[in-house]
Amino acid sequence: MILTVTMNPSVDIGYRLETFLLDDVNRVTDVSKTAGGKGLNVARVIHDLGLEVGATGIIGGTLGNFITEKLAEQHLREYFFKINKESRNCIAILHEGKQTEILEKGPHISEEETAAFLEYFQQLLETENISVLTISGSLPKGMTADVYKRLISLANQKDIPVVLDTSGSVLIEVLEDSSLKIAAIKPNYDELSAIENKELSTNPSEWQEILETPRYNQIDWVITSLGAAGAFAKHKHDFYQVSIPSIEVVNPVGSGDATVAGIAVALNQALAPEELLRTAMTTGMLNTMEMTTGTVNKDLFHEYFNQVTIKKL
Ligand code: ATP
Numbered sequence: 001m002i003l004t005v006t007m008n009p010s011v012d013i014g015y016r017l018e019t020f021l022l023d024d025v026n027r028v029t030d031v032s033k034t035a036g037g038k039g040l041n042v043a044r045v046i047h048d049l050g051l052e053v054g055a056t057g058i059i060g061g062t063l064g065n066f067i068t069e070k071l072a073e074q075h076l077r078e079y080f081f082k083i084n085k086e087s088r089n090c091i092a093i094l095h096e097g098k099q100t101e102i103l104e105k106g107p108h109i110s111e112e113e114t115a116a117f118l119e120y121f122q123q124l125l126e127t128e129n130i131s132v133l134t135i136s137g138s139l140p141k142g143m144t145a146d147v148y149k150r151l152i153s154l155a156n157q158k159d160i161p162v163v164l165d166t167s168g169s170v171l172i173e174v175l176e177d178s179s180l181k182i183a184a185i186k187p188n189y190d191e192l193s194a195i196e197n198k199e200l201s202t203n204p205s206e207w208q209e210i211l212e213t214p215r216y217n218q219i220d221w222v223i224t225s226l227g228a229a230g231a232f233a234k235h236k237h238d239f240y241q242v243s244i245p246s247i248e249v250v251n252p253v254g255s256g257d258a259t260v261a262g263i264a265v266a267l268n269q270a271l272a273p274e275e276l277l278r279t280a281m282t283t284g285m286l287n288t289m290e291m292t293t294g295t296v297n298k299d300l301f302h303e304y305f306n307q308v309t310i311k312k313l
Contacts, residue, residue, distance in 0.1 A: 002051060009038055011090070019199075036254050040294065043261075045258045058082075064087040067087060088106035105141055125155065131160070138166065138170065152181075161267045164185050186234035186263065188225050208234075241311045283296055
């Protein structure tokens with residue numbers, strides 16, 4: 001089973017309004033409430049593709065219970081560590097073609113809770129047969145990059161490939177630890193620029209030199225996703241320019257998570273490099289074609305898989 005990590009999941013509430021009135025009462029008839037978090041998007045896409053997947057992280061309170069109920073409804077196996085604090089709500093108000101978001105930070109995780117979660121996670125790797133681990137998103141308050149480093153190191157001890165999709169200082173700190181082995185990272189252009197602490201050239205072929213620096217040595221795959229322009233990827237010492245067909249996009253949110261799901265699925269099946277890239281691009285594209293974030297239509301997989309073009313540089 002592929003295991004996805006979401007350390008700070010949420011109940012995502014969507015309110016659709018004709019007009020959003022500030023300093024007044026807004027009555028909502030169109031409400032959606034779903035289990036949210038990047039790792040949960042990854043898990044849903046893997047599930048849609050028909051592979052076994054489990055989701056872990058930390059949840060608590062009545063919102064935590066709501067998240068587990070939603071996952072059960074979707075037949076997603078959950079292995080969340082439960083704490084005595086309330087998980088968070090994230091509200092998106094859709095109005096007049098705009099989206100106004102109100103995001104809670106979520107619970108503060110104490111040192112004791114962190115230690116208990118890590119113990120629990122270690123046990124999970126012992127008792128379940130995990131083929132690939134994905135780690136997505138930011139950490140809750142109270143946790144430092146050390147938590148992700150520990151998860152990766154525990155997976156390394158069991159030879160479980162790790163796909164890491166996080167950003168900012170946490171990603172930089174993890175990459176600084178050369179003892180950790182990472183199967184893949186999937187930054188987008190902004191995230192790669194942030195790692196390098198400079199605005200990169202918009203011509204990806206000029207990134208080869210950067211990606212050959214020691215920072216990326218312990219990572220098998222660096223797949224920089226470029227939205228409609230596909231991706232620029234490094235695998236060991238090989239570089240690939242990946243192009244995708246022009247498609248009708250319904251909702252692109254979560255395409256990065258769907259790409260991570262594709263990478264995990266390809267690692268799970270031990271696919272060859274070009275097949276891995278095709279799979280990752282296809283799951284990203286299929287996600288953009290669905291209204292619901294983190295969903296793909298498996299029936300369209302081969303049609304789009306065959307339209308991805310890869311140029312080895
Ligand atoms: P997000 O933060 O919304 O999850 P991201 O910035 O991490 O996304 P993107 O580079 O936007 O990731 O998208 C990931 C992949 O999804 C792309 O490499 C591509 O395969 C697919 N994709 C995204 N946007 C489009 C688009 N407009 N047309 C076709 N494919 C797309």
